[in-house]
Amino acid sequence: MSGGHSTYSPKTGIGRWIDARMPLPRLVHDSFVSYPVPRNLNYAYTFGGILSIMLVAQILTGVVLAMHYANDTTLAFQSVEKIMRDVNSGWLLRYMHSNGASFFFIAVYIHIMRGLYYGSYKAPRELLWILGCIIYLLMMATGFMGYVLPWGQMSFWGATVITGFFTAIPVVGEWVQQLLLGGFAVDNPTLNRFFALHYLLPFMIAGVVVLHVWALHVVGQTNPTGIEVKSKTDTVAFTPYATIKDGFAMVVFLAVFAYFIFYIPNFLGHPDNYIMADSLKTPAHIVPEWYYLPFYAILRAITFNIGPIDSKLGGVLAMFGSIAVLFIVPWLDTSKVRSAVYRPWYKLFFWIFVINAIFLGWLGSRPAEGAYVIMSQLGTLYYFAFFLVIMPVLGLIETPRRLPNSITEAVLEKNKGGSAHPAGATAAPETRG
Amino acid sequence: MKKVLNGLAAIGFVLAGTAGVALAQEAHNAAEPTHFPIHKPKEMDWTFAGPFGTYDKGQLQRGLKIYKEVCSACHSMDLVAFRTLEDLGYSEAQVKAFAAEYEVQDGPNGDGEMFTRKALPGDHFPSPFPNAIAAAAANNGAAPPDFSLIAKARGVERGFPTFVFDIFTMYASNGPDYIHALLTGYDEQPPAGMEVPEGTHYNPFFIAGKSLAMAKPLSDGQVTYEDGSPETVEQYSRDISAFLMWAAEPHLEARKQTGFAVMIFLVLFAGLIYATKRKVWANAH
Numbered sequence: 073m074s075g076g077h078s079t080y081s082p083k084t085g086i087g088r089w090i091d092a093r094m095p096l097p098r099l100v101h102d103s104f105v106s107y108p109v110p111r112n113l114n115y116a117y118t119f120g121g122i123l124s125i126m127l128v129a130q131i132l133t134g135v136v137l138a139m140h141y142a143n144d145t146t147l148a149f150q151s152v153e154k155i156m157r158d159v160n161s162g163w164l165l166r167y168m169h170s171n172g173a174s175f176f177f178i179a180v181y182i183h184i185m186r187g188l189y190y191g192s193y194k195a196p197r198e199l200l201w202i203l204g205c206i207i208y209l210l211m212m213a214t215g216f217m218g219y220v221l222p223w224g225q226m227s228f229w230g231a232t233v234i235t236g237f238f239t240a241i242p243v244v245g246e247w248v249q250q251l252l253l254g255g256f257a258v259d260n261p262t263l264n265r266f267f268a269l270h271y272l273l274p275f276m277i278a279g280v281v282v283l284h285v286w287a288l289h290v291v292g293q294t295n296p297t298g299i300e301v302k303s304k305t306d307t308v309a310f311t312p313y314a315t316i317k318d319g320f321a322m323v324v325f326l327a328v329f330a331y332f333i334f335y336i337p338n339f340l341g342h343p344d345n346y347i348m349a350d351s352l353k354t355p356a357h358i359v360p361e362w363y364y365l366p367f368y369a370i371l372r373a374i375t376f377n378i379g380p381i382d383s384k385l386g387g388v389l390a391m392f393g394s395i396a397v398l399f400i401v402p403w404l405d406t407s408k409v410r411s412a413v414y415r416p417w418y419k420l421f422f423w424i425f426v427i428n429a430i431f432l433g434w435l436g437s438r439p440a441e442g443a444y445v446i447m448s449q450l451g452t453l454y455y456f457a458f459f460l461v462i463m464p465v466l467g468l469i470e471t472p473r474r475l476p477n478s479i480t481e482a483v484l485e486k487n488k489g490g491s492a493h494p495a496g497a498t499a500a501p502e503t504r505g
Numbered sequence: 506m507k508k509v510l511n512g513l514a515a516i517g518f519v520l521a522g523t524a525g526v527a528l529a530q531e532a533h534n535a536a537e538p539t540h541f542p543i544h545k546p547k548e549m550d551w552t553f554a555g556p557f558g559t560y561d562k563g564q565l566q567r568g569l570k571i572y573k574e575v576c577s578a579c580h581s582m583d584l585v586a587f588r589t590l591e592d593l594g595y596s597e598a599q600v601k602a603f604a605a606e607y608e609v610q611d612g613p614n615g616d617g618e619m620f621t622r623k624a625l626p627g628d629h630f631p632s633p634f635p636n637a638i639a640a641a642a643a644n645n646g647a648a649p650p651d652f653s654l655i656a657k658a659r660g661v662e663r664g665f666p667t668f669v670f671d672i673f674t675m676y677a678s679n680g681p682d683y684i685h686a687l688l689t690g691y692d693e694q695p696p697a698g699m700e701v702p703e704g705t706h707y708n709p710f711f712i713a714g715k716s717l718a719m720a721k722p723l724s725d726g727q728v729t730y731e732d733g734s735p736e737t738v739e740q741y742s743r744d745i746s747a748f749l750m751w752a753a754e755p756h757l758e759a760r761k762q763t764g765f766a767v768m769i770f771l772v773l774f775a776g777l778i779y780a781t782k783r784k785v786w787a788n789a790h
Binding site: 111150156157163164167308312313316319320323324326327330334335337338339343346434 | 556584589650653654657658659660665671672675676677679680713753755756759760761763764765767768771772774775778779781782785786789
């Protein structure tokens with residue numbers, strides 16, 4: 073909230089003393105207590121907070137795991153098993169961390185989908201969106217390198233396949249791959265640098281999260297109506313309203329997370345990763361972690377040459393392109409209306425996009441043969457068409473539904489009838505539909 | 506807009522069609538199957554399954570006996586220490602005596618010589634072969650896999666939509682179900698016309714092909730049970746599967762017990778926060 077008045081007034085002498093010298097308590101108060109948020113935020117808006125605690129949980133468990141982990145190819149696998157067997161509560165820490173990565177991604181996918189649904193990327197929130205995309209990229213790199221550390225079969229072969237993508241890049245490809253590997257194949261130098269980077273990147277994520285939250289607090293949150301905050305009645309104070317709502321969502325999310333940790337801790341993993349890496353034995357199907365599967369399907373969908381681009385480079389370009397396209401979403405969407413709530417066609421295409429993304433994920437886990445390839449190609453086509461054709465064109469030809477005049481009006485409309493609210497006085501809203 | 510919808514419908518039809526083709530491709534002839542295992546393992550009732558699952562100590566002790574008398578001739582179990590056998594209900598003295606039946610290499614001593622001594626509870630199960638190459642050389646070129654994690658390192662793919670239901674049924678017994686199915690699956694005869702490579706043994710439950718190098722390892726009456734349990738391949742297979750699950754996941758009971766407390770706490774806490782949330786928001790609308 074740019075230029076908003078600070079309502080912080082320290083009550084104690086020591087509070088005033090600190091405030092005059094380094095007003096950190098004032099910053100916290102203005103950002104997380106008095107900060108106004110739209111009053112109509114639904115539970116889809118709680119995933120920012122959930123992601124923050126997931127990041128903290130991953131860093132805390134990760135730091136302790138690093139105290140017991142040995143990043144050497146001859147010791148890594150056994151050291152992880154030592155954590156599982158002999159370290160006090162080591163099994164808990166390790167299952168929290170490995171399932172935590174998955175739940176981090178579940179939360180970030182819901183968070184991104186919420187942004188796409190409610191048009192959160194539109195002006196003036198382009199930088200906020202791009203910072204989010206950078207966080208997502210860093211998460212992917214961190215998750216990938218973390219999966220290599222236990223030095224199981226999927227760790228090793230996943231690393232071999234994914235670093236192999238880079239050789240498709242003309243001229244510098246081989247050099248980039250060797251730089252990543254620290255040699256010509258996945259080996260001890262690879263494990264060492266991946267461990268160092270896996271420890272570093274989460275702190276870079278934390279840094280970009282600070283920028284992300286900063287940008288958010290400058291422009292303010294969007295809301296399900298997509299209408300900007302106009303008056304004080306449109307908002308409520310962050311504390312207690314948003315904090316308690318976020319808190320409830322966090323605990324529910326943690327309950328689902330705990331269910332996986334304690335009852336099905338290996339459901340999201342691959343059995344082959346309980347076999348120590350062996351460079352002479354290739355697993356029957358090399359599959360990445362579930363959260364990369366849609367992109368893996370896109371990579372393998374390009375089985376044909378496009379002019380001078382051979383299929384291998386084409387696949388790599390499509391895969392990186394599928395993430396790069398997210399960065400320009402603010403300029404691809406031509407609609408003047410922000411929220412899908414008032415865009416019936418966009419709403420339809422959005423949900424098809426979500427189903428298509430899950431479908432691509434399933435295809436990514438299938439072998440790349442026969443009909444699966446054709447289905448992946450159709451899924452890839454829709455993925456890109458959604459961003460590059462549907463978003464720009466739909467914004468120009470779609471007739472949106474009537475927008476309410478303000479957030480307050482939208483809330484009253486929703487509560488009309490049955491609600492104890494006595495606010496009949498505000499601009500009599502037309503009946504919907 | 507209509508056109509777009511028609512287009513989408515067309516894509517839908519194409520997708521349905523290609524899915525049909527995919528399924529048709531999966532149908533294979535019986536003599537030369539292309540997808541393994543040929544039969545999916547049967548789901549067994551395990552005492553350690555479900556939210557309150559615990560290991561049956563008697564079963565684990567029987568499993569240990571099978572491992573010791575049969576499997577350990579070829580399969581190592583490097584990650585399991587004798588001291589952890591107290592989980593199976595043995596006393597400290599019993600574990601000490603059990604370990605003493607094994608010899609491990611130690612050293613170097615004061616003269617720089619390696620020597621063998623009786624194993625102590627802190628030692629791990631010694632490997633039947635000095636190294637992986639020796640193990641492979643003695644077994645037709647394929648080293649028998651280590652058993653420490655085998656119950657978590659094997660799992661037949663469940664497929665859609667079963668894997669979704671597995672979340673709600675807490676199905677996590679892929680490993681023991683597979684081991685049990687493999688050990689009881691040797692008696693089936695290969696279908697007419699199938700060629701089984703020499704030196705391998707047909708087993709329709711094997712995960713990576715139609716036959717495997719290991720011959721049928723267990724037969725009725727091979728291991729003597731002192732607790733009166735049936736001395737059958739079926740019973741042996743269940744017992745060794747349960748034992749291997751324990752070897753792979755020794756803290757399973759603690760995990761599930763902690764989990765119950767955590768779930769109760771989170772559900773109550775969520776209820777309290779929700780009530781508070783209702784109260785806070787009551788005056789905002």
